[in-house]
Amino acid sequence: MPTETVLFIILAGVVALLLALYQYKYKAKGASTSNALFAFLRFITLFSVLLLLINPKFEQVKYDIVKPNLVVAVDNSSSIKHLKQDVKAQEFVNSISNNAELNNKFNIELFSFGNTLNSNDSLSFNQNQTNLDKVFKQLSQVYKNSTAPTIVVSDGNQTIGNDYQFSAKKYNQPIYPIILGDTVVYSDLQISKLNVNKYAYLKNKFPVEAIVVYNGDQAILSKFVVTKGNTTVFSKVIILDKSKNSEVLNFNLSANSVGVQDYKAQVIPLSTEKNKTNNYKNFAVEVIDQKSKVAIVSTVLHPDLGALKKSIESNEQREVVFLNPNKVLNQLNDFQLVILYQPNNLFKTLFAELEKQNKNKWVISGPKTDWLFLNEIQTDYNLEVTSQTEDYQPNLNTNYSAFIIEDLDFNNFPPLKSTFGEADFNLPSETILYKTVSGIQTKQPLLTTLEINGRREAILFGEDLWKWRAQSYLNEDSFLKFDNFIGKLVQYLASNKRKNRLNIDYNSFYNGSDNIIISAQFFNKNYEFDDSASLSIVVKNNQSLETTTRPLILKGNNYQVNLNGLASGSYSFTVKSSSENISVSGNFKIIEYNVEQQFLNADVTKLQQVATNSNGNAFFINNYQGLVNDLLNDKRYQPIQKSNKSVVPLIDWYYLLFIIVLSLALEWFIRKYKGLI
Structure with missing residues (x-):
């Protein structure tokens, strides 16, 4: 407490004492026992009030004992049951969870994993994929700043994801694999x-x-x-x-x-x-029976061109051809879509021919785009012409209605570089992505589509699309989601099909271990996304004729249903709205394949290597008793005493108010009792 505050408290005590004595000694002209009691009570009241006015602050220190965490991650995939290790795994988890000594030393946290990591409530051993790489990545985020030795109960056989040895090295926690499965090598x-x-x-x-x-x-x-x-x-x-x-x-x-x-x-x-x-x-x-051909027309070299080709041709139904503005004219009928990259005056004849044939196109602009030419050659839109450039980040429009778009975490994508200025549209348009400038979201379009007289067009106001593809890979360890986004846009632009109020997105076939997700978007009569619709799907097995009805759940900007658990076979389905007579049908096949049943042995070598690299130790499920002793005797896992110092102002101490009220009440009642009032 500062010296100045202490002096104020002493002064408050002196002032309160002098006022009390003045009231009950000097003015009362006597020194009776009652006056001394009244003076004491008045002193308490005045001193307490003055303390509240001074409001001194006190430091309060609390000490807590923080135990280290003991993470137990159990493989919940079907391979554990296939290897007949499910009972042993459950017995091990129960043994660790109920061990009194371990509970006294650690905070035991239970997790299960298959394709994803989950807080463990029960073990079913029915997950159709194993992703140990994701397990270590997610645990490293949770226990980044704490001591958390980790027990991994698994056969070590991973079916999806990157090699988990690398993510285990970055985990920075000792790992103790409990190896499930037969180690005998059979033919x-x-x-x-x-x-x-x-x-x-x-x-x-x-x-x-x-x-x-x-x-x-x-x-x-x-x-x-x-x-x-x-x-x-x-x-x-x-x-x-x-x-x-x-x-x-x-x-x-x-x-x-x-x-x-x-x-x-x-x-x-x-x-x-x-x-x-x-x-x-x-x-x-x-x-x-046919292949879509897409022409990318450009007079400049840019990494965007290669990124577009890779994304579009990730679907084998599509072929990309690079051409200059003059050579494409004689081949225009061969292409379902023409992408015009940063057009300039050399594109004049091409624009005229596209307009004449009412051909679909996608214009990608940037700092090298000649906007004086582009504003003059077409009347659908125009951009204010300036010599300045600006970086624009994307912001997804969740009400876009032409096709289903999955949010790829666009808000955190790198910015695109483009000419500074506002765009004006002379035709009805729908914006897929809005511009975000310096963290401020605007209603200016970054990526927009137009549709009129059977012609479809898109305009992207920015270059460096390749950075988005790279960022998507960093986020997902795969180009798949970004390539699907570009693929859907190309599919929409390459087609002249009429817009529907109910759109569905699904694959023609799924492997037995895949997640079977069907997505849908439903729009009202003004083609605005309806987030209050009631959609359901009726799935029919074409062999057994058995039908299943499930609701679609709103998730972001679309409705989804997970059909995992269906047997392999051929299926037809219908998605329909309960409020209107609108439905869409389709067909898909589930190919019989269980990747978790392809393993005969545990991957002992890899699990032991993970233990060695992390300064842990590996144990077989039949001989894990030494694990408990290792954990109890390891000096690295000691409880930590943490102090929490807080500054508490006296005004927060409500007991002082009680003292003031009590002293005033006692003084009043005693004076009343003695007839002094």
Whole structure:
């Protein structure tokens, strides 16, 4: 407490004492016992009031003992049940959770994981994917600034994500793997990889690559077969032994009919094999009868051109061709969409021809765009011409109605560089992305679409689109989401189909381990997104004729339903609105494949390596008793005493108000009792 405050408190005490004595000694002309009591009570009252006026502040220190965390992450995927380790895993978790000594030393936090990490409430061992890489990344965010030795109960077999050894190194916590599964090596013949394109074109051949792997000591002879229904479309005899334990098969299959075509690849199992599930893989190819061609016309070199080509051609249905403004004129009828990158006066003839043919186009502008030319050559929109440039970040318009857009965390994407100025539109337009300038969201369009007289057009006010694709990869470890966004925009621009009030987004086929998500957008009669709609989906199995009805749940700017758990087969579905007679139907197939059942053994080597690199220790599930002793005796895991110092003003101490009221009340009642009032 400052010296000045102490002096004020002493002065307050002196003043309160002098006033009390003046009241009950000097003015009362006596020194009775009652006057002394009254003087004391008056002193208490005055001193308390003066203390409140001074309002001194006191430091309050609280000490807490913080125990280290003990994180227990349990593999909840179906491979644990497939390896018959589910009971042992549950028993281990119960043993750790109920251990009194561990609970006394640690705060035990339980998690389960499959494709995602979840706070553990129960273990079902039914997750269809394992992503240990995501587990360590998410745990590192939660326990970044604390001591948290981590027990990972798993077979170590990852089916999705990056190699978890790298994310485990960055976790910076000791890791104690509890290894589930059989470590005995059995003779096994399997299809370890099967690579095939998602799309093929009618009357063409499409390539297939299969990798067959053998684990065993004896030479074996088997046969690799690909069937379509009851017809064998490819077969080959394979001979493998200990020295030559794998073979890569490359072959071509014919695409003879349009639609989703199902195939089954199988390597004939050995009589001694324990796991025969990994001897076959089902796959599918969607055969289409035409290919969309997109022309990118530019007179400048820029990384955006390569990024656009990669994104558009990520869908094998599309082909991108780079042309200059003069060469494209003779080939214009070959393209379903023309992308005009930073147009200038050299594009004059091309613009005239596009207008004449009422052709769909996408204009991408930037600092190198000649806006004097662009404002003059067309009348749909214009931009104020300036010599200044500005950086614009995107902000998603959740009410965009032309097609379903997933938010890619656009707000955190790098800015695009463009000419400074406001755009004016002379035709009805819909904005996909608005401009954000210096953190301030505006209603100025960054990416907009137009639709009139059967022609569709888009305009992007900015260059450096390649940075968005790179940022999407950093966020997702994949280009997929950004490429899908560009793909949907290209699909919309390359088509002249009439706008619908109910739009759906789904795949033609799904692998058995994929998340089966169907999205929908519903718009009112003014084509404004309706977030109060009641949508449902009726899914019908075309073989068993069994139907399932589920509601679609609003999620961001669209409605979604998760159809995980459906058996493999062919399905038809209808999404409909309960308030209006509007519905949309479609078909999809689920290809039988359970990636979690492809493993026969635990990945002991990798789990032990993770333990060694993190200064932890690995244990097998049948011999984990030493883990408890390691955790209890390790000097790294000690409780920490933390002090919390807070400054508390006296005015917050409500007991002082009670003292003031009590002293005044006692003085009044005693004086009343003695007849002095």
